Amino acid sequence: MEAQHLHGKPRAEGEWSTGFCDCFSDCGNCCITCWCPCITFGQVAEIVDQGSTTCGTAGALYTLISCITGCGCLYSCFYRGKMRAQYNIGGNDCGDCLKHFFCELCALTQQYRELKNRGYDMKLGWAGNAQLQQNQGVAMGAPVFQGGMTR
Template sequence: MATKLVIQQPRPIVVAASTDQWTTSICECDSVNECCFSVWCFPCFACITARDHGQCLCLPLLDACGLIPPATLSMRVATRKRYGISDTICNDCVYSFFCGPCSWCQIRREMKYRLHPVTLLNNRPMG
């Protein structure tokens, strides 16, 4: 008589650190490649980031339409709302106007941090 052997993998516990602050400052650079890409080819970087955020690929091209870049401002606000980051619209306006590429880099870093904050822990003791 054949017996069935059932092996079940231990289920991981997902631990995600959440905070109500930006995980990086506006001028932080965790990837030199991304920072250089945002400075030297800013429209491409902004369009790719908008696409990865689930928005229209061409959304950042609207930034040429106003004094305060509307797409950058809206992306900052959307990112804050999506991840529960407490900040002010005044800061969003200042960063959007004076620090466009750095602002998009911060949005990208936040997306990467919040979408990949997984730490797997074995819920059974080893040995």
């Protein structure tokens, strides 16, 4: 099954769930993105790549590109296009690049909100969300105790 069907909420095709400038609707993420955009980008990239890229790896690469070129947006605008394609959201590559170049923070927070609104717990990452989806609806009993010391 594709991730969008696992976590997707009904949404009009071709639309983002929040506006581009709705940054302050999630003050926590807005602050994190303002001070350390590599964290928000890493979280978005891990979900968009369905776990093939970790948050840490994507965030580190974003930081490296930002330090070398001064434009982490060169990397992050690629993920906006990838995300639009996965969820059939309207737009184009030129618009993605312009949004990331002129307002990287708004673009990153919009992507973060979109994934969150589609049911992802961004703090869990891809593996945590997959595990959550697997356990959803399953009654969980008491934890199993493994006695003794193991290596």
